[in-house]
Amino acid sequence: xxxxxxxxxxxxxxxxxxxxxxxxxxxxxxxxxxxxxxxxxxxxxxxxxxxxxxxxxxxxxxxxxxxxxxxxxxxxxxxxxxxxxxxxxxxxxxxxxxxxxxxxxxxxxxxxxxxxxxxxxxxxxxxxxxxxxxxxxxxxxxxxxxxxxxxxxxxxxxxxxxxxxxxxxxxxxxxxxxxxxxxxxxxxxxxxxxxxxxxxxxxxxxxxxxxxxxxxxxxxxxxxxxxxxxxxxxxxxxxxxxxxxxxxxxxxxxxxxxxxxxxxxxxxxxxxxxxxxxxxxxxx
Numbered sequence: 650x651x652x653x654x655x656x657x658x659x660x661x662x663x664x665x666x667x668x669x670x671x672x673x674x675x676x677x678x679x680x681x682x683x684x685x686x687x688x689x690x691x692x693x694x695x696x697x698x699x700x701x702x703x704x705x706x707x708x709x710x711x712x713x714x715x716x717x718x719x720x721x722x723x724x725x726x727x728x729x730x731x732x733x734x735x736x737x738x739x740x741x742x743x744x745x746x747x748x749x750x751x752x753x754x755x756x757x758x759x760x761x762x763x764x765x766x767x768x769x770x771x772x773x774x775x776x777x778x779x780x781x782x783x784x785x786x787x788x789x790x791x792x793x794x795x796x797x798x799x800x801x802x803x804x805x806x807x808x809x810x811x812x813x814x815x816x817x818x819x820x821x822x823x824x825x826x827x828x829x830x831x832x833x834x835x836x837x838x839x840x841x842x843x844x845x846x847x848x849x850x851x852x853x854x855x856x857x858x859x860x861x862x863x864x865x866x867x868x869x870x871x872x873x874x875x876x877x878x879x880x881x882x883x884x885x886x887x888x889x890x891x892x893x894x895x896x897x898x899x900x901x902x903x904x905x906x907x908x909x910x911x912x913x914x915x916x917x918x919x920x921x922x923x924x925x926x927x928x929x930x931x932x933x
Contacts, residue, residue, distance in 0.1 A: 661778065662762035667755050670747045670803030672698040675705055678799045683709045695728050699808035701740060702728040706777070707802065710784070717779045721787055724777025725804060727769040739770040741810035746781065747803030752793030756803065757782070766809045829853035833860050850882045857882035860899070877901070 673696040677683075683691060693705040706724045711717035725744050732738055744767070745760035759781055761767065767776045787794050794800055833848040835841075841864050848860040863876040870876045877899050 660761060660763040661780075662760055664758045665755055666747070666758045669756065670745075670805045672696060672806055673703075673705070673804045674747075675707075675802040675804075676799065677802070680709070680795060680798050680800050682798075689713065692726075696804075698804075698806035699740075699742065701808070703804070703806055704728055705802065705804055706775070712779055715779055719784050720780035721782050721784060722777070722779050723781045723802065724775050725806065727774040730771070730774050737771065737813050739768055739812045740808060741766045741768050741812075742806050742808055743767075744776070744804060744806045746778065747805070748782065748787075748794055749801035749803070750793035751796045751799075751801070752791075757794070827853075831858075831860070833862075835862070838864070854895070856893075875901075 673693070675693050677691075689708060689710065691707045691709070693707070695702045695704050697703075704726050706726055708717070708722035711720050712722035715722070723746055725742075725746075727740065743760075743765050745758055747756040747758055749756055759778060761778075769776065782794070786792055787800075790796065829851065831848070831851040831853075835846070844865070845861055845863045845867070847862075850857045850859050852858075859880055859882050861878040861880050863870075863878075866872055866874040867876040879895075879897050879899060
């Protein structure tokens with residue numbers, strides 16, 4: 650996780666405002682049920698500000714991954730991280746968080762005093778405050794932040810600068826990948842009239858896959874071979890230019906003598922609109 654804004658008292662500025670936040674308001678009812686139901690983190694819906702999409706991430710009992718205790722933690726997250734990678738985009742933003750005092754009808758405003766503008770980029774797309782407010786102060790009825798188990802947070806985000814550092818790439822390797830076996834049984838094969846068939850989708854390696862069969866062959870195998878492919882179920886959902894390294898085996902079972910026909914493939918090409926390597930065998 651990217652390093653977040655530390656919450657030393659010298660770096661955080663708190664003030665009072667009668668004006669509601671102009672970009673986003675998050676109202677939480679039955680706030681105590683978050684902790685009672687073991688919800689350590691809550692992510693808000695998306696909202697637009699400065700031409701970009703954002704969301705808030707709230708830790709009701711503090712961000713344990715950063716050893717935060719006895720405080721609420723609140724962060725601002727840049728949603729479309731893929732655009733940061735594709736275009737090498739850097740977005741500088743001045744943001745502030747709001748907490749409604751429901752008794753006085755005004756807001757506690759929290760913002761960074763040390764560095765007014767924060768830089769969101771491909772390696773760091775989350776900023777915020779580890780210690781937004783002490784839990785004891787938040788729960789104190791006299792402060793008006795939590796009344797009838799209801800609270801209201803808010804956010805304002807103002808873009809101060811946009812820069813582009815050129816194209817970028819991210820490589821993610823799956824640790825201890827688990828192999829998956831999928832069997833597709835086709836009945837009445839000799840009566841097939843379709844040019845090609847597709848199996849039901851199956852899940853492996855965080856993706857949905859399917860097998861494609863061309864009974865009369867395809868491309869170089871047309872008319873002489875049976876062509877078999879492995880394909881993503883919905884490749885258009887991948888980011889443009891994405892690459893995926895996949896090792897797979899396609900096999901046609903010999904149901905009588907177990908002399909199976911198999912082809913093993915390794916593919917690291919761009920996966921977008923094209924299927925994978927195919928294997929083929931001669932029709933006897």
